[in-house]
Amino acid sequence: MTELQPVPLKHRPRIWIGLAIWVGYLVVVGVIQAVSGIPYDSWGDSAGNLFLGAGVSLIIASVLLVITTTLLGWWRPAMRERAHSRHRWPLFVPILAAIALVMNLAGTDWAAYSGAFFAASCVLLLVGFTEELVSRGILLTALRSRLGEGWVWFITSALFGLSHLMNVLLGAPLTGTVGQVLAAFLGGTIFYILRRTTGTLIWSMVLHGLWDFSVFAAGVGHAGDITAIGNVVYLTAGILGLLSVVFVIRGANERGEPRSPLA
Incomplete structure (x- = not known):
């Protein structure tokens, strides 16, 4: 198995840096969304x-x-693993999630979409870029400077889930948001597995962005019954992810990278 050699970084990864950026992201997004009214x-x-x-x-x-x-x-x-997971078969978990998002799109009431609304909803694809870069990119890199890979998976997934509590401050109901937090933890596990098995964060960004888009799209107009099945498939993928994530954690050698001597 080919393993990328460590390269010098401008600034040594530290846990507090990752947590500060994670908090800063939530503050920036939360304040801007709140100010919109x-x-x-x-x-x-x-x-x-x-x-x-x-x-x-x-x-x-x-x-x-x-x-x-x-x-x-x-x-x-932030974007690449030094080496793929030794076990590739857990890739079936994100594949199941991809099938679920296709079900959502298949059940979407596209006739209820206007051109302007579709264009605006495409901006939601950026969720995949921002949330993945923050959680399983920057934060993951920072946590790997000190912690074992098991903690890296758990903390990045847990904080990703907890970040959705911010929606309560924007008017979302608490009961529904709690369920969203739990589902996001499962989703975080799916995206982590996809990063480890493919060796790159890019596919996690793509899957994450398309999933969020599909969920929103299915909520427009009158969705078909297949979207309910899609949600069950997605949650099933998350649960199976919890059972198989240990196999992509085992043997991971991603801890820390050297700091540039010029830093």
Whole structure:
């Protein structure tokens, strides 16, 4: 198995840096969405609501994350594994999740979409880039500087799930949000497995972005019954992910990378 050699980084990864960026991301996105004055449950009412309520914050966060990652010099460890997981078969878990998102799209009431609304909803694809780069990119790199891979998986997935509690501050109901937190933890496990088995964060970004888009799309108009099946398939994939994640954690040698002597 080919393993990438460590390369010097501008700034040595530290846990507090990853946590600070994770918190900073939530603050930036939360403040921008709150200032928009559009409640969370009203984003789907119009193209304008969706773009101002969610799109603007994602665009700004994407730019800030690109700048931050570049200044840290963490692009390589954030985006790539030194070596793939020894076990590739857990890849079936994200494949199941991909099947679930296809079911969502198949059951979407596309006739209920206007051109403007579809264009605004495409901005949601940025969720895959921003949340993956923060959680399973920057934060993961920081945690690997000190912790074993099992803790890296658990903490990145747990914080990813807990980050969805912010929706309560934007007007989302608490009971539904708690379920979203648990589902996000399972989703985080799916995306972690996809990173470890493919060796890159890119596919996790793609799957994450398309999944969130498919969930939102299925909520427009009158969705077909297949979307309910898709949700069950996705949750099943997450549970199977919990049972198989140990196989992609085992033998991981991703801890830390040297700092540049010029830093």
